[in-house]
Amino acid sequence: MDFLKVSSKSSPASVAGAIAGLVKDGLPVNIQCVGAGAVNQAIKAVAIARGFLIPTGVDISCAPTFSDIEISGESRTAIRIAIYVHRISAPTTSSRASEPESPELAS
Template identity: 35%
Template sequence: MRRRRPRPAQVSAASNVKAVAGKVAHTCRAGDAPAMLCTGSQCINQAVKAVSIARGYLANDGHDLTFQTAFREGGTPEKPSVALYMAKHPLGWPITPNNVEMQVGATSGVQVVCTALAQRIREGIVPCLTGIGGDAVSNCVLAIGHTRLALEPDGLDIRARPEFIHVQKQGGELNAIKFHIHVDKI
């Protein structure tokens, strides 16, 4: 008998990220990780926060999560529509070391970030992306999706492992999301 994939988790801009993270963790404990469906920058931001929190919940069970961005029909440049396909891994699984950090801002061009990320990966350098704020986090996720498409002819694919970090900016401490990138050969 074939095992069914879990139902995708719908995420909205108003979603309670801890509740979504709890649902993701519960689903992962029962089997495979669900996908998350998001439309718009704020929804994407909420989904990434939920993945980051779910990683913490699952660490107690010896598991970790990554995601891959895939574009969905119906999205526009102003309101992108994506699926975050999550995968469950054993805690401490070997991830590609990140030597370089790329700051992505709310006004960063997604194609510019994608081109830089893909070029570095082709050179054997695997950067991590950091975004502060919903639009910057969304730009990171979109750049990851475009980079996946750009690397496909090279026989490469990427996945991201998001985590919360604190950064010093303008004399204060801000919360940010850091995306550790892992490269897979396809």
């Protein structure tokens, strides 16, 4: 499984664009981060990506898990964040909102 690898120096807007692009292409999105700064950037990217996607009728959520990985022969604990896609309907405007109140409700 491939991961978007996010570091503390990653641009949240760039990572958000990658997330949104993969979601729009129908591909699975998984993020891997090591360290608090990297996790911070990744979560900001998820929030930004939601802002990109919601107007298109798509929402996302995420679920973090711990994972032991090896970097340069050293064992490290990573946070892996799975992105879940939810189709949403566009908000509808109700004609009821512009109708006057019925006499029974007005007081």
